[in-house]
Amino acid sequence: MTMKKTILLAAMMALSSQAHAQTASPLAPAEGIVIRTEGEIRVRPDIAVIQAGVVSEGKTAAEALGQNTPALAKLVEAVKAAGIAPADLMTSQVSLTPRMTQPPVSPGPKPPRAAAIDGYEARTGLTVTVRDLAKAGPLIDALVKAGANEMSGISFGLADESKAKDAARLKAAEAARARAALHAGALGVKVGELVSIVEAEAETPGRAAGDMRTFRMAAGAAPISVEPGEITITSSLRTVWRIEK
Missing domain, CATH: 3.30.70.2970 (Protein of unknown function (DUF541), domain 2)
Known part of the structure; x- marks a missing residue:
């Protein structure tokens, strides 16, 4: 075998090994515990x-x-x-x-x-x-x-929902760890280290009061009573955990 062919074969083997290593990466969903959770916080609007x-x-x-x-x-x-x-x-x-x-529609064959x-x-x-x-x-x-x-x-x-949002994030994170442990225990394995966190942000809609469809207001109607109630702030997480046997 010539020197040129030997170098080419070695390079191909190296690329094959690298591709196999990437396929076997613990980040791959097939080799980890993938958990999706959502945390919710209910607060009074301001x-x-x-x-x-x-x-x-x-x-x-x-x-x-x-x-x-x-x-x-x-x-x-x-x-x-x-x-x-x-x-x-x-x-x-x-x-x-x-x-x-x-x-009005005209009688006879005349076009409308x-x-x-x-x-x-x-x-x-x-x-x-x-x-x-x-x-x-x-x-x-x-x-x-x-x-x-x-x-x-x-x-x-909320004028500033950052604190409520962080509280919802904390709930989502706690739920992710607990759910990963639940699945692992049921399947006879252990939860390893966390290897991936993705936060899926979704716009939190404001709480609507009454019918949001357009309606006509009548002057002289009874005074409007407004009750703000509570609104829900949410945070969603996607986490991937290593599996330890």
């Missing part, structure tokens, strides 16, 4: 997010917008009068759509006539963050009295 707006109609686009713009300004005034900071007030929706009317524009609908909305939950109910009442005729709902959350 902020509320209110979405309210104004819907106006007119024969022309200009007429619909002409009614909507001053109506929205009254909502903004009501929010500011409630002591809400400018940074917590945001315009979240602006739309102008034609209102279509379908003509196309729908015609019968007017326009202007819709604007505000998103308000309330940091004093005691103000949430009175603010909704104030918005209705100021002319809000549409509300998309109210949700609750």
Whole structure:
């Protein structure tokens, strides 16, 4: 065998050994205990997010917008009068759509006539963050009295969820260790060292109060009672543990 062939054969054997070592790595799910856990923490929220707006109609686009713009300004005034900071007030929706009317069906073989524009609908909305939950109910009442005729709902959350998130992470980690030990004990093996941790972050939705579908508000309705309840903060982990026999 020539020197060149000997070197080539040695290189191929080295690559084969390296590939085998990678396949046999303890990180491979087939050779470890793979655990997925989730930790949950329930806490009282400290902020509320209110979405309210104004819907106006007119024969022309200009007429619909002409009614909507001053109506929205009254909502903004009501929010500011409630002591809400400018940074917590945001315009979240602006739309102008034609209102279509379908003509009656003509008798006979005549083709149907196309729908015609019968007017326009202007819709604007505000998103308000309330940091004093005691103000949430009175603010909704104030918005209705100021002319809000549409509300998309109210949700609750935390201004800073880092501490609650860390507590949920701790629960997920404790559950991962306990579950790995449970599986190992049932199968007659021992849990070795932890070789992999992956945190699967998922956005924690705020707790919604009431029907989140759009509904029209009636002026003069009974005062709104807002109960924040509790929200759930979650953390998910994927861990891989060595198996010791």
